[in-house]
Amino acid sequence: MNRRLENVTCCGCGLLCDDILLEISTQGASISNACSRGREFLTTLIENTSISANPNSDEKLKTARQWLKESKSPLMCSLQGISLEMQAECIRFAQKEQMILSTGKDSELTFAYQKYGGSGCSFGELRHRCDLLICFNFDPFTQWRRFSERFLEPAGRFIKSRNDRKVIYIGSSKHLENSEAFDEVVLLDDKNQLNTLVQTRLSLQSDIEQPASTESQKLCQIFRGQVAKSQYPILLQGSAEFGVATQLTQLLMEINKTMRLHRIAAGSGIHTGSPQETILAMTGFPDHVSFRNDGIEYDPQRYCANRLVAREEVDCVIVIGETDFTDVLENSSARIIHVMHRLEKSTVSSDRTIELLWHSIAGTHLRADGIPVPAKVITAGKLPTLQSLFEK
Numbered sequence: 056m057n058r059r060l061e062n063v064t065c066c067g068c069g070l071l072c073d074d075i076l077l078e079i080s081t082q083g084a085s086i087s088n089a090c091s092r093g094r095e096f097l098t099t100l101i102e103n104t105s106i107s108a109n110p111n112s113d114e115k116l117k118t119a120r121q122w123l124k125e126s127k128s129p130l131m132c133s134l135q136g137i138s139l140e141m142q143a144e145c146i147r148f149a150q151k152e153q154m155i156l157s158t159g160k161d162s163e164l165t166f167a168y169q170k171y172g173g174s175g176c177s178f179g180e181l182r183h184r185c186d187l188l189i190c191f192n193f194d195p196f197t198q199w200r201r202f203s204e205r206f207l208e209p210a211g212r213f214i215k216s217r218n219d220r221k222v223i224y225i226g227s228s229k230h231l232e233n234s235e236a237f238d239e240v241v242l243l244d245d246k247n248q249l250n251t252l253v254q255t256r257l258s259l260q261s262d263i264e265q266p267a268s269t270e271s272q273k274l275c276q277i278f279r280g281q282v283a284k285s286q287y288p289i290l291l292q293g294s295a296e297f298g299v300a301t302q303l304t305q306l307l308m309e310i311n312k313t314m315r316l317h318r319i320a321a322g323s324g325i326h327t328g329s330p331q332e333t334i335l336a337m338t339g340f341p342d343h344v345s346f347r348n349d350g351i352e353y354d355p356q357r358y359c360a361n362r363l364v365a366r367e368e369v370d371c372v373i374v375i376g377e378t379d380f381t382d383v384l385e386n387s388s389a390r391i392i393h394v395m396h397r398l399e400k401s402t403v404s405s406d407r408t409i410e411l412l413w414h415s416i417a418g419t420h421l422r423a424d425g426i427p428v429p430a431k432v433i434t435a436g437k438l439p440t441l442q443s444l445f446e447k
């Protein structure tokens with residue numbers, strides 16, 4: 056049967072483009088408006104979801120249930136790229152099974168926001184008003200392939216063309232792929248990022264002192280000079296080593312005493328949403344919790360997913376969605392149940408790893424700027440719940 060679906064949401068990256076046209080027929084699927092990554096994402100999703108209503112073999116489900124039952128110290132991690140409803144379902148499941156829950160992401164940025172605050176903004180403001188965009192450790196032209204087409208090039212209410220905007224990259228070379236797309240690039244040595252930000256903040260505080268390093272002098276020129284002259288400057292903040300997110304937030308606080316620099320937290324990758332916010336809303340803690348029969352224990356040092364796996368302190372890991380620490384998982388002896396909403400490769404089933412398909416992206420996703428975007432059901436048939444995968 057042929058199906059035509061308009062305004063489908065692509066969850067291939069944090070932009071969540073919701074103007075995709077899908078035409079599905081017995082010959083295949085035609086996808087309009089998506090970038091190459093989006094087309095790949097949606098094609099795989101359609102292929103996976105058309106396999107059958109229950110693509111996980113009974114044998115695999117039985118083994119996964121057995122592994123969880125036998126586990127003395129189970130961990131649930133990641134929760135990347137899934138809807139808010141799926142995140143909530145995962146958290147309830149981890150609580151019911153008394154697991155450790157840790158996304159594997161650093162929650163420093165969440166803490167820094169709580170402690171020092173910050174002035175957030177949306178992609179709508181970026182499109183209509185932003186004349187200076189500072190990207191810190193984040194290359195939106197590579198990570199979000201339709202970013203320029205959707206938000207920088209179109210005429211906004213107050214900004215008429217791409218030429219009216221300046222886009223600057225500040226940060227490590229490892230996060231930068233498309234340097235030509237930027238109007239200015241300031242590369243910071245990885246090892247010195249923290250020190251450079253501290254120097255810059257102190258210099259802005261004193262307002263006179265010239266910082267010692269050339270890198271700090273450049274940052275002062277941008278944060279003191281260009282931000283002050285700009286009408287609507289925005290900082291797009293990517294991932295940072297420990298301490299840098301806090302320092303950057305403090306720097307932002309310093310700047311915002313006399314100017315206004317809005318911020319969008321782009322995080323560390325292409326994925327949507329922030330599971331840490333959902334965990335915070337449901338448990339009162341932003342991440343790194345252990346559900347026990349007598350309550351919840353919170354310990355960001357102890358319940359850090361990467362460390363728990365590396366130190367072999369967990370024996371069964373349920374990875375939900377995509378993860379950033381595959382190498383740590385591969386080198387551990389823990390059993391791994393990888394629950395994915397799409398399978399990119401053929402299904403793996405080894406002595407130590409099982410992949411289960413949980414084929415739904417439907418629900419509400421959070422765009423990188425925090426705006427909720429609904430994603431339609433594009434599959435036929437009833438979708439399984441996480442609980443149903445582990446129930447007899």
Ligand code: SF4
Nearest residue numbers: 065067068072093201
């Ligand atoms: S930019 Fe991102 S959300 Fe938009 S179509 Fe491409 S992958 Fe999908």
